[in-house]
Structures are given as C-alpha cells and as structure tokens.
Amino acid sequence: MATRPIHEGLFTKPDDPRGAALLAGRCGACGRHHFPAAETCPYCSAETGSVEAVGATGRIFLHTVVQTAPPGYTGPVPYGFGLVDLPEGLRVVTRLAAADLDALESGLRVRLEIAPLCTDEEGNEILSWAYRPDDGAA
Amino acid sequence: MATRPIHEGLFTKPDDPRGAALLAGRCGACGRHHFPAAETCPYCSAETGSVEAVGATGRIFLHTVVQTAPPGYTGPVPYGFGLVDLPEGLRVVTRLAAADLDALESGLRVRLEIAPLCTDEEGNEILSWAYRPDDGAA
Amino acid sequence: MSARPVYVAGVGIHPFGRFPDLDVTRLGMSAVRAALAEAQVERGGFQAAFCGTVYTGVAAGHKVLTALGLSGVPIVNVEAGCASGGAALSLGAAQVASGQRDTVLVFGMEKMPRGIIRSSFFPPWCEQAGLSPAPAYFALRARRLMQESGVTRSHLARVSVKNHRNGVDNPFAMYRKPCTEEEVLGAKMVCDPLTLFMLCSPNEGAAAVVLSAAPGPIGPPVRVLAATVRSHLPGSALGEHTPMSGLIGEDPPSPTELAAKEAFETASLGPRDLDFVEVQDTDSGREILSIEELGLCARGGGGAFVEEGVGERGGKLPVNPSGGLLSKGEPLGASALGQIVELAWQLRGAAEKRQVDGARTALAHTVGRGANASVAILQRG
Amino acid sequence: MSARPVYVAGVGIHPFGRFPDLDVTRLGMSAVRAALAEAQVERGGFQAAFCGTVYTGVAAGHKVLTALGLSGVPIVNVEAGCASGGAALSLGAAQVASGQRDTVLVFGMEKMPRGIIRSSFFPPWCEQAGLSPAPAYFALRARRLMQESGVTRSHLARVSVKNHRNGVDNPFAMYRKPCTEEEVLGAKMVCDPLTLFMLCSPNEGAAAVVLSAAPGPIGPPVRVLAATVRSHLPGSALGEHTPMSGLIGEDPPSPTELAAKEAFETASLGPRDLDFVEVQDTDSGREILSIEELGLCARGGGGAFVEEGVGERGGKLPVNPSGGLLSKGEPLGASALGQIVELAWQLRGAAEKRQVDGARTALAHTVGRGANASVAILQRG
Numbered sequence A, B: 001m002a003t004r005p006i007h008e009g010l011f012t013k014p015d016d017p018r019g020a021a022l023l024a025g026r027c028g029a030c031g032r033h034h035f036p037a038a039e040t041c042p043y044c045s046a047e048t049g050s051v052e053a054v055g056a057t058g059r060i061f062l063h064t065v066v067q068t069a070p071p072g073y074t075g076p077v078p079y080g081f082g083l084v085d086l087p088e089g090l091r092v093v094t095r096l097a098a099a100d101l102d103a104l105e106s107g108l109r110v111r112l113e114i115a116p117l118c119t120d121e122e123g124n125e126i127l128s129w130a131y132r133p134d135d136g137a138a
Numbered sequence C, D: 001m002s003a004r005p006v007y008v009a010g011v012g013i014h015p016f017g018r019f020p021d022l023d024v025t026r027l028g029m030s031a032v033r034a035a036l037a038e039a040q041v042e043r044g045g046f047q048a049a050f051c052g053t054v055y056t057g058v059a060a061g062h063k064v065l066t067a068l069g070l071s072g073v074p075i076v077n078v079e080a081g082c083a084s085g086g087a088a089l090s091l092g093a094a095q096v097a098s099g100q101r102d103t104v105l106v107f108g109m110e111k112m113p114r115g116i117i118r119s120s121f122f123p124p125w126c127e128q129a130g131l132s133p134a135p136a137y138f139a140l141r142a143r144r145l146m147q148e149s150g151v152t153r154s155h156l157a158r159v160s161v162k163n164h165r166n167g168v169d170n171p172f173a174m175y176r177k178p179c180t181e182e183e184v185l186g187a188k189m190v191c192d193p194l195t196l197f198m199l200c201s202p203n204e205g206a207a208a209v210v211l212s213a214a215p216g217p218i219g220p221p222v223r224v225l226a227a228t229v230r231s232h233l234p235g236s237a238l239g240e241h242t243p244m245s246g247l248i249g250e251d252p253p254s255p256t257e258l259a260a261k262e263a264f265e266t267a268s269l270g271p272r273d274l275d276f277v278e279v280q281d282t283d284s285g286r287e288i289l290s291i292e293e294l295g296l297c298a299r300g301g302g303g304a305f306v307e308e309g310v311g312e313r314g315g316k317l318p319v320n321p322s323g324g325l326l327s328k329g330e331p332l333g334a335s336a337l338g339q340i341v342e343l344a345w346q347l348r349g350a351a352e353k354r355q356v357d358g359a360r361t362a363l364a365h366t367v368g369r370g371a372n373a374s375v376a377i378l379q380r381g
C-alpha cells in the first residue's frame, strides 16, 4: 500500500520545504502563470518557462456543490467545486473541501490541502488537492 | 440453450420451405438486388422493394484465408473469406467453409450452409452462414 | 470576395428524443431524406456533403449517404463539439458563397447515452480528481450571472418554464410538458443553483439542410446571411474549453462574442435587426449568458432581460421559440442544424403553433467543447 | 471561379512510429510548431485551422492549438477515414483559393493501438460473423490484381522491398531496415497472398501544412494545384467501403478514379506530367491498384509496371520515395498530410537522400473508410 499523487507535477510532495503548493508554470516571456505547468505558454506560445510553487492560500471566486460522482471519480460526494483566486494572479479550477459545504461563499479565504482522495485498484492511496476554508491556524 | 441467428433478416430459418437462402433486397424501381436487405435501394434510392430468397448456390469470385480471429469473432480459425457470385446477379461478401481451405479457388461452385458459428455468453448457439464447396449432393 | 447568395433550399429533421430501435444511421437517413425532398434534390443534385457529429465513429456521414444510394460526392465528417452542426453549416455555406459548389448537403446526427456525457475531452486524472462534471462548470457560470448580472434563482427557473412551455408546441421536441417555476426550483438539485429541470438532456436526433445558390421550391426563399464558427482565446478559466486555470481579471472575448461579431459584420446587421433567436441553452444560465454575449442586451443586463419577459413568445425578442435544448434535448452533432430547420420554417411562416409573427430575420447560436461557438443569421427574401 | 494560387508556405512532421510517453496532443503540437516555424507564421497569421483525425475524440485539434496558445480562429476537426488529412487539405485549399482566407493551418494526427484496427465502421454482427478484417479485403483485391493485371506474388513482394528500401533514408519513418524479396515472401502469411511484410502498421504520428495565398519564406515556392476528396459510388462489393454486396460485372469508377479525374482536370495536367507520386500502400497490392486507378499505367498494367521497375527510385515514375505507409506506418489522420510534407520537401529539392532528381510536379493519394479517396497535385514554381 503506497501513496501516490493523482498525476505528476500538479502539486508539491509532502516533504517539500515550500510546503503544500500547486506547481504552476510561469512564462519566461510574458510572465503569466498557468496551471498545470506546461512547456508552452498558453497565452503567448513561448517555450521558456519555469515552474513555481503557488497558491498556499486563496479566495473563492465561484463555487458549487457536485451531488453525484461524475464518471471516473471515486472520492466522497457531495463535494465542493469552484474557482479560487490565488495571490500570484492566477485563478484555478479546484475541488473545495469543507466540513459544511453550505458555508462556502465567494470571497472566502481558503487554504490548500493535499490529502488522500481515493484508492486505486491495487489499494494505493491517491493524493489530490483541494482548497478548504482557512481557519486561521497555519 | 437456444439457437439464434447472428442477426435478424440475413437468411432463412431452418424450417423455411424455400430452404437455405440469403434474404436479399430487390428494388421495385431498378430491379437490382442488395444484401442485407434494406428499405432503401442503395443503387437508386427507391423505397419500394421486396425481400427475396437468393443464393442457395454460387461460384467463388475471389477468396482468401483469415489466419487470426479478428476482434469480435469467436468462430474457428483459420477460415475462408471471399466474394461469391450468386445466380441472381448478386455478388456477396461471405465466409467460406471447406474441409481443405487450400482447395478454394475462383470459379469453384459453392453451396450455402447455415450452421452454428459460435456461442454467446449465455451459451446460446449462434447461427451464421457460409458457402462451402458443392459436392454435387443436394 | 463578391459572395453569391446562399439559400436554404430545403430542411428536414428527425425528432429529438430516445429511439432505442433506430441506429444513428437511420436517424441521419430520415433527416436527409426529408431535406432533399423539400429541396426536390436527388443524386447528382448536390456536389458535396458535410456531416456534423461528435461520437458516432468513423465514416458516419458516409454510412448515411451510402444507405440512401447518394454517395459519390465529397463527404466530410465535421467535429467541433456541440457546435459541430454549426461548423458544418459554415463550411457548406462558404462553398456555395464562393462558387465552388452550387448545392451542398449539410446534416448532423447523434445518439447519446443517457446521463452525464462522458466526454473524451478530459484526461483520466481530471476525471479522477472530480474536475470533469459539465454541470458544475455550468453552475459556476450561472452563479457568476447571479453576482454580476442581477440574475436570480427565479430568473433561472423562468427560462426553463418558458422553454418547456414553447416545447409543448414542437412535435420534434423530447419534452412536451409545461412546468411551473415552483416545479423547476423544487426539482432535484444537480449543482447549485442548477436543478435537474434547468439542464438539458443529451439525447438522439438528426437534422439536415440543403444549401444552394438558388432558392428552393418552397417559398418564400430564406437566405443564410452569415454562418461563422470561432474557438476560444486563452485567458479565462470559465470558458467552455475548461482549462484548469486562467488569469484574474482577464476576460477575453468569448467564442460566442467572436462568432457573433463576425456574423453581424458579414450580414451587415446588428442585434436590433433580429426578430427572434435560437440560442444555446444547455442550462438556463447558459441561455442568459448567450443573450448577453450575443449583444441582445447589455453586459450585466441578463437578469433584467428575463424579468421584463423580452424573450417570451410574444415578447420583444423571442428566445428559443422552439423550446430550445431544454425541451428538445441535445443530440450534439444535430442540435445546431435543428436550430436552422426551425429558423427556416419560422422565416417561411410555416412554424405552425410556434410561429413568431412576421419573423423575417433570425439568429441561431451554439456553444461546444473546444471551446467553439457557432452563429448563423438567416433572413427571408 | 477565378481561383487564387495556393502555396505551401510551410510544413512540419512528427515522426511516425510508437511514442508511449507522448499523448496525441503532443504529437500534434510538434508538427504544428514545425510547420508554423517554416512558414514564419504566429498567432494572428492564420485565419482558420483544420485538423484531420479519426480516433482522437472530441475537440482534438482544439486541444493542440489551445496548448500552443494559438486558438481563437475557427478550428474544425475533419474525418474521412484514412483520407481525413486529404479532406482537411481540400477544405483548407479551397478557402485560400476562393479568397475566404489568406492563410490556413491544416494538420492531422493519430495515436493508434497496436494490431488490427478495431474500426467503429462495422456493426457488431459483422465482426461476430468474421466479415470485418481489413487485411482480408485487401487480400481479395490483391488476388483480383493477380487474376486481371498480371500481378505475381513476386511483384507484391517487390513493392514491399522497394518501399522498405526507400524508408531506410527517411528519418520520419517507423521501419528503416531493408528487406529482401525472400524475406517478404517468407514472412508470416496474414491473408493469402499478403504476408506480414506486405501490410502497413497503424501507428502514431502527426503532420502539418500551412497554406497561403503567398509563397512561404523558404524557396522555391510550391503550389497546391488541386486537392480533391471523393466518396464511393454504389455498385462494387470490393470498394474500401466494404458493403456486403455488389452487382456482378458492374465496376463503377472507384473513389480514387473520381478524385484523380477531378484533380487532373483542376490542375490542367495528366499523369504524364508527374515526376513522382506518393500513393496509398496500406498493402502492396493497394499500391499497384492505386497506380492503375490513378492512370499511371493502363488498367491491367500493374504487373508490368512493377516488372519494369517504373516505380523504383531512379525509375521513370518513382512511387513512394518516402517509403510509403509500408515503412512509415499509418497514423490515420496524419498520413495524407505526411505525404504533403514529403512532396513539399521533394519539390523544394530538400529531401536529402530521398531526393527525386529534378522533381517539379507530384501527386499524393490516400484511400480510406467511407469509402473515400483524396488526391493532391503539387508543383514547384
């Protein structure tokens, strides 16, 4: 029983000194961020980019609640879903975790959480990310 | 364990007084045959057709031998495959059955055979058709 | 380019719904046969065919024309998500306008499984991470309208009530029962604020259009003034193409805005010249967003548009008098051409109980994966 | 129609082969990037894009241009079986010729699983009945050539030997090892008379072409004189569309004959004006049949054509100097455009070891499910 990320290169590993963060691409030409990181900048087509750790915290821009598991998803339902604005100038599509999904609202401060979402056929724990209302502790 | 045809409307049933035959469409406008029978004539687009029993016998136009089962096919391999010219003026794509597949040749007289090809998940026998070298008996 | 006029010489439709006994080829055959009959066109009477479809598989359009004995011409299958039919129309219309062909057959069809569309769009990890459900993206857009356009839950429900009421009179629609605002709001919540009655069903159906440089035999003549398709620009995380990120505060023009601008310019018309519209209403919020993006009201004016009943049958600018996708359901490759069929009948004055009085100019609009949007403007005369 | 000239302003290719670490979007990106670089075209420099693909799924071309930051223009995915790339080329070329667009990006890509292609073409009962294997249909056509065109097993083998030898010099081909006639004849029999070495492998790859009303920056200029696509006529049980029946003695013109006739007429050229050709060689027999159907020799003259070595490199009319599909493999949506890339390089004199001396005019040809055939004629100058 191992633990593995849902996909390589999306977020920092548990022992990363930068802490929990998303791994965004940053274009060497236009300076804009994109997520997930890609070799080619989706804004200006430049291929000189770097990867930066972003989004330890953010604020909810828009949210909803998914009531039924979509095809391929085996995590818990219902679950929160939305767009979170990151301080680095980036807006990301993300799952939203909360003890009370009804408490989600636009503008709410949230914190990145990297945690097991489900298990695969071999019983491995699959790590994914979500944003959760920030209780102020850090 | 029942017996069922591989598809409806392709060939006569075992108790059909017309004997073993393919069920071809015949156009009411241009008079041409097509197989399998369809509501619309593929030659002239007319929709006034009838179904006729054809091809109790025929002659091989072209043939080959399939060595490996293609996807979806669970009958015996190798098996003969080819085009048979029917006396009604029609040429059909068909499986060719023979004790000796090497004996197949163009011009050879063949006879229609409707026989079990495989079984489905529930164990039902699936009837399909083939042409087999005609030994002269009838 | 001095373009020739492009006429809709004939249209045909297979009802949208569920037809377990008919394969997708049969659906397509039915619509094509009807359109060719209206246009009085047979084999030899059209020089190219375009077939819009998403999930039908290889040689989809070829199978239809083969079965009808109508093959031989160039046949091309066209895919642009839910705008596939619109893309096919734009290609066909351009070939007639440029003089490359005199008559072109454009058709579309689809046979979707029940439930949430399992799109081949997302990589498996996105599905596993819970980031793929289309209704969730629709819900975010609806919520944004609630924040920025004065749209209320009641408005969202009223769009659904309107379209279902319109669909009652459409014999080609899947749902033909009226519903009340209370029923819409009380239906199962799919993704807040969208309830089950605010979302369209992917289903089955086909539609076909014969385009020609000359008017068809059934009058009055109807012309295609413009047929455009455009894809998204980078920058927004809330476009139909659902990238995983975008930039805060940067909202580039959407595919719909790009396609509409090009269509209005080509047609030398503006939103005020329209007598009615058929727009993408995959969900109630999408209809309101479509209205804003097409310039049928001011940005941010979506709530007021619904409140004032502008889009009601008998309103100043009827929206989806056919019942829209909410009552017809959405057979992806066919839906855009189903709109064109409706436009042609309305502009001929032949839409029976659905008729928009005196309709002379109308617009059709779809949005789909890619992201794509298609816009067509048709006019009588 | 007074058509404008259509230039190949730039071409690019991703090698054909097996690339387990690259998804199909990456393959497409690589080819598109290369073609745009050759043409020195960036975002804003092309007004439409066509993407040929068969099995990639929804919004295939959109994903490529989205990832490259190049979306915004109309993007349409085009499917016509193995002629998909040819169909995309014909649509793009027509838009440039008619003046609708100045510059159009045309690309194609595919990522096929190993082994026999499980086509979505056949209904399940046909597969269950054993009537679906493509190599069996190919074998029947090869056998017909043996009966009617003086083609021998040795001729079939020699086509394979020639193409594999040509492929040795093609860095974009999958198989780059020469083989002998004995090896080809002694390879595993797939469907008599076709052995494993006489059949091409479906594989992975991408190719891209920038079409423009003006010559590209890399000279000498190369023009598309014609790019046609046609579907089959009813009547033959041995066409690529594999209907289950046909009429004895009625052999209507094949899609290839229809597409070639139209292309030669459009280009005001004939077979004698060609310096080399790239033709569909899904199997060795198909290459010989293509030669006959394209009018490169008399009907029934296929055996003599091979016997006399006409199609050898250095022969009177080199056939598949790239190595053809037999050495390149066949990524369905990309294969026709891979031919165009080869033609462009050859006509510029930039084909390195594969160069056909002094090549000025060439033809490319594909055949695919539907049935479809595409023919393109390109010329330097």
Ligand SMILES: [Zn+2]
Binding pocket: A027, A028, A029, A030, A031, A032, A041, A042, A043, A044, A045, A046
């Ligand atoms: Zn950039």
Ligand SMILES: [Zn+2]
Binding pocket: B027, B028, B029, B030, B031, B032, B041, B042, B043, B044, B045, B046
């Ligand atoms: Zn007929």
